[in-house]
Amino acid sequence: MSQDPQQVIEAQRQDWNRVAAGWEKWDEMFDRSMAFLNHRLIADARLRQGQQVLDLGSGTGYPALLAAQVVRPQGQVVGIDLADDMLAAARRKAARLGLSNVEFRTGDVTTLPFPSGSFDAVTSRFCLMFLPEIPKAVAEIARVLKPGGHLAAAVWSAPEKNPYLRIPMDVIKQLIELPPPDPQAPGIFRLAKSGDLMGMIQQAGLSSLSEEEFVADVQLTSGREYFSSLMEIAAPIQNLFAKLSPSQQAEAEKRIVQSVEQYRRGEAVSLPIAARFVAAVKPT
Helix, strand or coil: CCCCHHHHHHHHHHHHHHCHHHHHHCHHHHHHHCHHHHHHHHHHCCCCCCCEEEEECCCCCCCHHHHHHHHCCCCEEEEEECCHHHHHHHHHHHHHHCCCCEEEEECCCCCCCCCCCCEEEEEEECCHHHCCCHHHHHHHHHHHEEEEEEEEEEEECCHHHCHHHHHHHHHHHHHCCCCCCCCCCCCCCCCCCCCHHHHHHHHCCCEEEEEEEEEEEEEECCHHHHHHHHHHHCHHHHHHHCCCCHHHHHHHHHHHHHHHHCCEECCEEEEEEEEEEEEEECCC
16 A cells, blocks of 8 residues: 555655754765766756746755856745755855855645746756655646746666665665565655656656766765765665664674775775756746
């Protein structure tokens, strides 16, 4: 039996609030190592000065903060996320950057509180695959876009192309039996397959579709830094790790660190990631 969407949303709200402090702690490292993702979304959304922009699943602020820098001074950005503790960190970052043209609101992206045709662009980084009702969210995106407005979204691609995400899952599965994931349930790789998100966007009436798998790597100083950071920010991985006994957790940590160190290149560890970028336009 499928879960009630509101129960899913509430569980996710609790999960992401729980890891908000970790995201703020590791903020500088992740902003630096993931900057190319933010810039790609801003480019795909064709952002320019004076526009009105909506960012879905803003978390601790990106790409909303970058968007605010691009569209200022007249342009405005609104970022929405379920977890207010995450958004509190985003607000602090905006204040440090001197950005007065960005606002962060707590809310559910499947029921957007804006009139139709409110935004020149909508961006979303690693949010849509966690939603219990993705087609409903995509229909809302289409509704709030102005004619000619752009959507730019990033979701994770296939697990075999994402050692950065896959390693801890593989190790945990070596230690305990986990049920196979429901391909239709919210999760990290829910939209990993080519055409999945594009098909939903097309159904919502958007056009000029493009989809590209973008492969890169995330650099860290060591397997130990990887483990420490991931376990403080990745709510889905935390939930799996909690299923292990204390002795299994110690063994899992050792195996994860060893696996990550196999990707060492000189003084850094370079872990491959693969994201799927989808862009579309609302017809005029």
